[in-house]
Amino acid sequence: MSALIASLPFRSGGLPRPGRLPPVSGPVRRALALAALVGAALSVPGGAAILHESLADAYLAVSVYVAGTLLLLLLLERRLGLDLSALLHRHQRWQVPIAALLGAFPGCGGAIVALTQYTRGHLSMGGVVATLTATMGDAMFLLLAQAPATAGLIVAVSVVVGILTGLAVDRLHGPDFMRPRAAPDAAMAGPACPGGCPSANADHAEGRLAAGLRRLWLLVLGPGLVLGAMLSFQVDPDAWIAPVLGVAPGAALGVAGAVLSLALWVLVGRGGEVGAESPRGRLDLRPVVATTCFVTGWVVFAFVGFEVVVQALALDLAHWFAVAAPLVPAIGVAIGLIPGCGPQILVTSLYLADIAPLSAQLGNALSNDGDALFPAIAVAPKAAFVATLYSAVPALGAAYATYALVG
Known part of the structure; x- marks a missing residue:
């Protein structure tokens, strides 16, 4: 009997107190948020069509590119076997350019890697500023898929501005400004886990439902990549099939892929670290799938939420942005200061819909830090705040310079 009592789910805290609700788990919160989004969409005229189109666009225009990029990064990392800590230690003069290039890589993976090196004491504050200035986060996937020429321009500007700003910060404060102390000989030490460390979720047995959905998701990814590439080259497969x-x-297929992604996002959440190995030494693709599904969730909420608000309030956003034109670049920069990728995806969506101007998109791209800011906030909040402020200065300058030239 004592063993049975010890196994009860509320054994450590006793029975729930009257009037106090038990904590809500992550999957339940995500499911409730998704249900609220669907309910909001179905409450406006044409809501079903909004859901259908937004799901298909989110998967074929963004998700397949996120997954493809993460898989490519993973294969390159495995084949090249790079030790970034040792590389930064050997080439300290090139830390800022290396950090800017990591930040410019689509998604938040490269920037998170760079900021992890900072928290370990291997990267200067100038490198952090260069990374945050150069990164556009997951919004870059959306821009690459629908406006690759603009994406190339923004990447080039972001890298140059990031390098110049980072070098200026190191010149002003010195390379050791707010740099965390590294562990003894950490810079020269090899990886903590030879061949890669297990992911955060690798040691936990997953339910059969999540495992089955993941296998189905991977089967859909192949044709999804083909169709996504065709759409990027302005070839509509539906028109002739x-x-x-x-x-x-x-x-x-786009709706099916998006639904699978949302289901996995609800069940798994963000997932572990991309690049980790399973306990049996094999490459673990679960974090790749989880990260892609996480991004898909943000994109779906941005796409559907935007359309629902426009339909519900009958907004003429083009008119609003035209009236407030002088403030729009500053608004784009201000939104970029919000941690996370969701608000930045929304700004990019407005740009692609010809509602927000290029100046707002560029200002947002330079000021936004995506999910890369979260590791720095957790370990060094003061440094994260300072770096964010520094990245906002060139963002304002570039945004208003662009506004003066092209609007």
Whole structure:
């Protein structure tokens, strides 16, 4: 009997107190948020069409590129076997350019890697500023998929501005300004886990439902990458397949991929560290899938939320942005100061819809830090705050310079 009592779920805290609700788990919170989004969409005219189109666009325009990029990074890292800590230690004069290039890589992975090196004492504050200035976070995937020329321009400007700003910060404060102390001989030591460390979730057995959904998700990814690439080159597969088969494969596969991604996001959340190995030494793809599904969730909320607000309030955003034109670049920069990728994806969506101007998009790209800021906030909040402020200065300058030239 004592063993049975000890196994009860509330054994450590006794029975729940009257009037006090038990804590809500992460999957339940995510499921409730998703249900609220669907309910809000269905409450406006054309809500079902909004959901269908937003899901297909989110998967084919963003998710497949996130997954493809993460897989490519993973393969390159495994084949090259790079030790970034040792590289930064050997080439200290090149820390800022290396950090800017890491930040410029699509998504938040490269920037998170750079900021992890800072928290270990291997990167200067100038390198942190260069990383945060150069990164555009997960919003870059959306821009690459729908406006690759603009994405290339913003990457080039971001890298140059990031390097110049980072060098200026190191010149002003010195390379050891606010730098955390590294562990003894940490810079020269090899990886803590030869061949890669296990992911955060690798030691926990997962439910059969999540494992089955992941396998199905990976099966859908192959054709999804093909269809996503076709759409990027302005080739609509539905236009010539639908008349023959009577079904639109692009839209159907896009909705299916998005639904699978959202289901996995609800069950798994963000997942572990990309690049980790499973306990049996094999490459673990679970964090890749989880990260892609996490980004998909943000994109779906941004796409659907934007359309719902516009429909519900009958907003003429183009008119609003035209009236407040002089403030729009500053608004884009201010939104970029918000940690996370969701608000930045929304700004990029407004730009791609020809509502926000290029000046707002560029200012947001330079000031936003995506998810990369969270590791720095957790370990060195003061340094994260200072670096964010420094990255906002060139963002304002570049945004208003662009506004003066092209609007």
